Amino acid sequence: MNTEKTIRAMARKAKAAARVLALTTAAEKNKALKSMAQALLENGARILSENQKDVAASQKAQHPQALVDRLTLTDKRIRGMVDCLKETAALKDPVGDVIETFTRPNGLKIEKVRVPLGLIGIIYEARPNVTSDCVGLCLKSGNAVILKGGKEALFSNQAIFNVLKEALRQTRIPVDVIQMIASTDRQAVQALLKCRDEVDLIIPRGGEGLIRFVSEHSLIPVIKHYKGVCHTYVSDRADIHMAHQICFNAKVQRPGVCNAMETMLVHKDIAGRFLPVMLGALMKAGVEIRGCPFTRRIVKGVKPAREEDWGEEYLDLILSVKVVSSVNEAIDHINTYGSHHSDAIVTSDRNEARQFLQGVDSACVYSNASTRFTDGYEFGFGAEIGISTDKLHARGPMALQELTTYKYIILGKGQIRG
Amino acid sequence: MNTEKTIRAMARKAKAAARVLALTTAAEKNKALKSMAQALLENGARILSENQKDVAASQKAQHPQALVDRLTLTDKRIRGMVDCLKETAALKDPVGDVIETFTRPNGLKIEKVRVPLGLIGIIYEARPNVTSDCVGLCLKSGNAVILKGGKEALFSNQAIFNVLKEALRQTRIPVDVIQMIASTDRQAVQALLKCRDEVDLIIPRGGEGLIRFVSEHSLIPVIKHYKGVCHTYVSDRADIHMAHQICFNAKVQRPGVCNAMETMLVHKDIAGRFLPVMLGALMKAGVEIRGCPFTRRIVKGVKPAREEDWGEEYLDLILSVKVVSSVNEAIDHINTYGSHHSDAIVTSDRNEARQFLQGVDSACVYSNASTRFTDGYEFGFGAEIGISTDKLHARGPMALQELTTYKYIILGKGQIRG
Numbered sequence: 001m002n003t004e005k006t007i008r009a010m011a012r013k014a015k016a017a018a019r020v021l022a023l024t025t026a027a028e029k030n031k032a033l034k035s036m037a038q039a040l041l042e043n044g045a046r047i048l049s050e051n052q053k054d055v056a057a058s059q060k061a062q063h064p065q066a067l068v069d070r071l072t073l074t075d076k077r078i079r080g081m082v083d084c085l086k087e088t089a090a091l092k093d094p095v096g097d098v099i100e101t102f103t104r105p106n107g108l109k110i111e112k113v114r115v116p117l118g119l120i121g122i123i124y125e126a127r128p129n130v131t132s133d134c135v136g137l138c139l140k141s142g143n144a145v146i147l148k149g150g151k152e153a154l155f156s157n158q159a160i161f162n163v164l165k166e167a168l169r170q171t172r173i174p175v176d177v178i179q180m181i182a183s184t185d186r187q188a189v190q191a192l193l194k195c196r197d198e199v200d201l202i203i204p205r206g207g208e209g210l211i212r213f214v215s216e217h218s219l220i221p222v223i224k225h226y227k228g229v230c231h232t233y234v235s236d237r238a239d240i241h242m243a244h245q246i247c248f249n250a251k252v253q254r255p256g257v258c259n260a261m262e263t264m265l266v267h268k269d270i271a272g273r274f275l276p277v278m279l280g281a282l283m284k285a286g287v288e289i290r291g292c293p294f295t296r297r298i299v300k301g302v303k304p305a306r307e308e309d310w311g312e313e314y315l316d317l318i319l320s321v322k323v324v325s326s327v328n329e330a331i332d333h334i335n336t337y338g339s340h341h342s343d344a345i346v347t348s349d350r351n352e353a354r355q356f357l358q359g360v361d362s363a364c365v366y367s368n369a370s371t372r373f374t375d376g377y378e379f380g381f382g383a384e385i386g387i388s389t390d391k392l393h394a395r396g397p398m399a400l401q402e403l404t405t406y407k408y409i410i411l412g413k414g415q416i417r418g
Numbered sequence: 419m420n421t422e423k424t425i426r427a428m429a430r431k432a433k434a435a436a437r438v439l440a441l442t443t444a445a446e447k448n449k450a451l452k453s454m455a456q457a458l459l460e461n462g463a464r465i466l467s468e469n470q471k472d473v474a475a476s477q478k479a480q481h482p483q484a485l486v487d488r489l490t491l492t493d494k495r496i497r498g499m500v501d502c503l504k505e506t507a508a509l510k511d512p513v514g515d516v517i518e519t520f521t522r523p524n525g526l527k528i529e530k531v532r533v534p535l536g537l538i539g540i541i542y543e544a545r546p547n548v549t550s551d552c553v554g555l556c557l558k559s560g561n562a563v564i565l566k567g568g569k570e571a572l573f574s575n576q577a578i579f580n581v582l583k584e585a586l587r588q589t590r591i592p593v594d595v596i597q598m599i600a601s602t603d604r605q606a607v608q609a610l611l612k613c614r615d616e617v618d619l620i621i622p623r624g625g626e627g628l629i630r631f632v633s634e635h636s637l638i639p640v641i642k643h644y645k646g647v648c649h650t651y652v653s654d655r656a657d658i659h660m661a662h663q664i665c666f667n668a669k670v671q672r673p674g675v676c677n678a679m680e681t682m683l684v685h686k687d688i689a690g691r692f693l694p695v696m697l698g699a700l701m702k703a704g705v706e707i708r709g710c711p712f713t714r715r716i717v718k719g720v721k722p723a724r725e726e727d728w729g730e731e732y733l734d735l736i737l738s739v740k741v742v743s744s745v746n747e748a749i750d751h752i753n754t755y756g757s758h759h760s761d762a763i764v765t766s767d768r769n770e771a772r773q774f775l776q777g778v779d780s781a782c783v784y785s786n787a788s789t790r791f792t793d794g795y796e797f798g799f800g801a802e803i804g805i806s807t808d809k810l811h812a813r814g815p816m817a818l819q820e821l822t823t824y825k826y827i828i829l830g831k832g833q834i835r836g
Contacts, residue, residue: 019779102798104796117809117810118809200810201810215637219633221639221808222639245832245834246834250834253834335437358440361437361536363826364828365825365826365827366828366830367829368831369526369829369832369833370835372834372835373526374826378835379528379826380520380522390639391535391618392619392811392823395823395825395826396825396826405809405810405813406813408781408813409775410785411786411787412785413786414657415788415791416664417671417790417791417796
C-alpha cells in the first residue's frame with residue numbers, strides 16, 4: 001500500500017513535469033541531451049565502479065554468463081551510451097509536425113499535429129545502457145519517463161540515472177521528467193502498472209516472463225517488444241547463391257538478437273540442391289540443425305525437430321529447418337508459429353514475392369534480403385526503443401516518431417453545429 | 419470452461435477468415451456492403467418484429483426510458499443503418515495505401531504499407547444499429563469482427579446479424595469474418611478478452627461500467643471510447659456574441675452526446691458582462707446551472723457546484739460553470755478534470771489561443787468553434803467506430819484508417835548485414 005502511494009506520487013510529479021517538457025523547444029531538449037552525454041563521459045569511472053558491485057554480485061549468485069555479459073559495462077559500452085545520446089540529439093524532433101491539414105466546407109481548419117504521449121513507463125532487465133538510451137529517446141520526443149530496471153543492475157542504473165539527473169539540473173527542463181524506481185520488488189512494478197491516470201504507455205523490454213507479467217497486470221496500454229521467431233523461406237525459384245548468403249547472414253552474423261533467423265523453410269523442389277551445401281556451411285560455423293524428416297533424409301547429422309522447435313526463439317547457434325511444398329505452406333507455417341517480427345522470402349519470381357509479402361502477417365517482411373536489417377538505424381530512424389511485435393500504434397522498429405501521438409487542432413471563426 | 423473453448427474456436431475461425439478478407443479487393447468488399455444494405459432494407463419487417471421482443475422485455479423490466487429509446491428500432495433507424503453501410507461502401511479503402519517509401523544507402527527499398535489489423539472484438543450495449551455499423555466499418559477496412567452486444571438487444575442484434583450473414587453468403591468473402599456471441603453472460607466477454615493470440619483489438623462502446631470492466635479484464639489491446647467531459651473557456655478577450663453562440667450550441671443543440679459541453683469556464687474580467695445574458699439564455703432553454711461561488715454571486719438561481727460536478731458527464735441539460743483568473747487556470751482545470759475528449763477556447767487573441775491549443779491535453783482542441791464538431795462525418799472521415807479518448811494508435815474520431823495498422827515491406831537484391 002505504501003509502495004502504491006510512493007509510486008503514484010512519483011508518477012504525478014513526472015506527469016506534471018511532462019506538461020512543461022511538452023512545450024520545450026527542440027534546442028533546449030538537444031542541449032540537455034548533449035549535457036547528459038558529456039556528464040556520462042566525465043563520470044565514467046564512478047559508473048564503472050558502481051557497475052562492478054552489480055557484476056560481482058551477479059557472478060557470486062552464479063547467474064548465467066549471458067546475463068553477466070549484458071550487465072557488464074566497459075569504457076566502450078559507456079562510449080556507446082554517450083554516442084546514442086548525441087545521435088538522438090541530432091535527430092529531427094517529431095513534436096509539432098503537422099501530419100495533415102484540411103479545411104471543411106464550413107470553413108473549419110483542422111490540423112493533425114504530432115504531440116508527446118506524456119509519461120512513459122519503461123520496465124527492463126539487466127542492460128544498464130537501456131537507462132540512458134531510453135531517457136534520451138523519451139526526452140527528445142517530449143515525454144517524461146519512469147524507469148524500472150532489473151535488480152541485478154540496480155547500482156549501475158542508479159549511478160547512470162544520477163549522472164543524467166545532475167546534468168538535467170543544469171538546464172531549464174524540470175528534473176522531475178526522469179524518475180527511477182529503486183525498489184527491487186515486483187510490488188513496485190505492479191503499483192506502476194496501476195497508475196492509469198498518470199502513465200500513458202508502458203514499454204516492457206526483456207524476456208518472455210517479464211513481458212507476460214507486464215501485459216497481464218497492466219491497466220495502462222502496453223507495447224510489447226516480444227520475441228523474434230524469424231523465418232527465411234527459400235523458394236524453388238530462388239537464386240541459390242543469394243539464398244545461401246542471406247540465410248547464412250540471418251543465422252550466423254549475430255545469433256543472439258531478435259531479428260536473427262530461427263527457422264529456415266525450403267521448397268521441396270530446391271531442397272536437394274540447396275540443403276546439403278547450406279547446412280554444411282552452417283554446421284561448419286557451429287550451428288546445430290534441427291530438421292523435419294525430409295531435411296534429415298537429405299542431410300546427415302541433423303537432429304530431429306520437435307513440435308516445440310517451430311515456435312522457439314533460440315537466440316543462439318541453433319536453427320530449425322523444414323521442407324515445404326509451396327509458398328502457401330510457408331506463409332501458413334510463419335503465421336502459425338512465428339512471432340510477427342521479421343520474415344523473408346528468397347525468390348526471383350516477383351508475383352510469388354508479392355504473395356509472400358502480403359500473406360505473412362509480420363511487422364517486417366523481406367524479399368531477397370536478410371531479416372537482420374530490422375533495426376531503427378538500418379531503417380534510417382536512428383536509435384530505437386525496441387522492435388514492436390504488436391499491431392497497435394507502433395509496429396516494427398519503434399523510434400522517436402512512435403513515441404508521440406497526435407491531437408486535432410480545429411481553428412474556427414465562430415462555427416456552430418446546425 | 420466450455421464457454422472459453424467455444425469463444426476461442428469462434429475466434430480461430432474468424433482469424434482464419436480474416437486472412438482471406440485481408441487480400442480481398444475493394445470492389446468485392448463494396449459489393450458485400452451494398453448487398454448487406456439491400457438485405458437490411460428487404461428484411462426490415464423481420465428485424466422490427468424481433469426488436470419488439472427486446473423492447474417489450476425492456477419495458478416490462480422497467481429499464482430507464484433512455485435505454486428503451488436507444489433500443490427501439492423504427493423504419494427510420496433501419497434506413498439509417500442502410501445508409502451507413504452504403505456510405506461506408508463509398509469511402510476510400512485504406513488497405514494497401516503506401517504511407518511512406520524510402521530507399522536506404524545499401525539499396526534496400528522500404529515501403530510502409532497500410533494493412534488490416536486482423537480480428538476486432540466489439541463489445542457494446544443496447545444500440546442495435548451498432549451491429550451493422552461496426553460490421554460495415556470492419557469489413558471495409560479488411561478486418562474480421564466478433565460482436566458482443568448487450569443482452570437487452572439480443573433478439574434485435576441476432577436478427578440484424580443473420581440478415582447480414584445471409585447477404586455475405588452471396589459474395590466471395592468467407593462468412594466466418596463476422597461472428598456474434600449470442601450468450602448473454604459476462605463469462606463470454608471474459609473469454610473473448612483472453613483470446614490474445616487471435617483477437618488484435620478490443621473496442622468497448624458504452625457506459626463507464628462496461629469500459630472499466632473491459633479494460634481491467636482484457637489481455638488484448640483496448641481502445642477506449644470513454645466519456646466526454648468537454649469544456650469551453652471564454653477568455654476575457656472573447657467576442658461576447660460569438661462566445662454566446664458557441665456555448666449555447668455546445669450545451670443545448672444535442673446534450674446527450676459525448677461532444678456536448680459539460681463545463682463552461684469564464685475569465686473573471688468578462689464574467690460580469692457575459693454570465694448574466696449567457697446563463698439567462700441557457701436557463702430559458704431548460705438548462706440547470708451548477709456554479710462556483712463567483713458565478714453564484716453574479717447570477718441568481720444558480721445551484722452550487724460540488725467538487726464531483728467538475729468531472730461529471732451529465733449527457734443532459736445540466737452545466738457546471740466556473741470563473742477562473744487566467745488561461746493557465748483554465749488549462750489546468752481541463753487537464754485535471756476533463757476526459758481528454760474535446761475542449762474549446764473562445765478568444766480573439768491568437769497567442770492565447772495557441773497557448774490553450776498546445777496546453778490542453780485532449781484529442782480535439784478548438785479555437786472559436788463548438789466542441790460539437792468532434793465527429794467522423796464532420797471531420798470528413800465518414801462513419802466512425804467511436805471517439806477515442808486514448809492516446810495510443812487512435813485519438814479522436816476513429817474511422818476506417820484507424821482500423822488499420824501498417825507493415826514494412828522491404829525489397830532487396832540479396833543484401834546482407836555487414
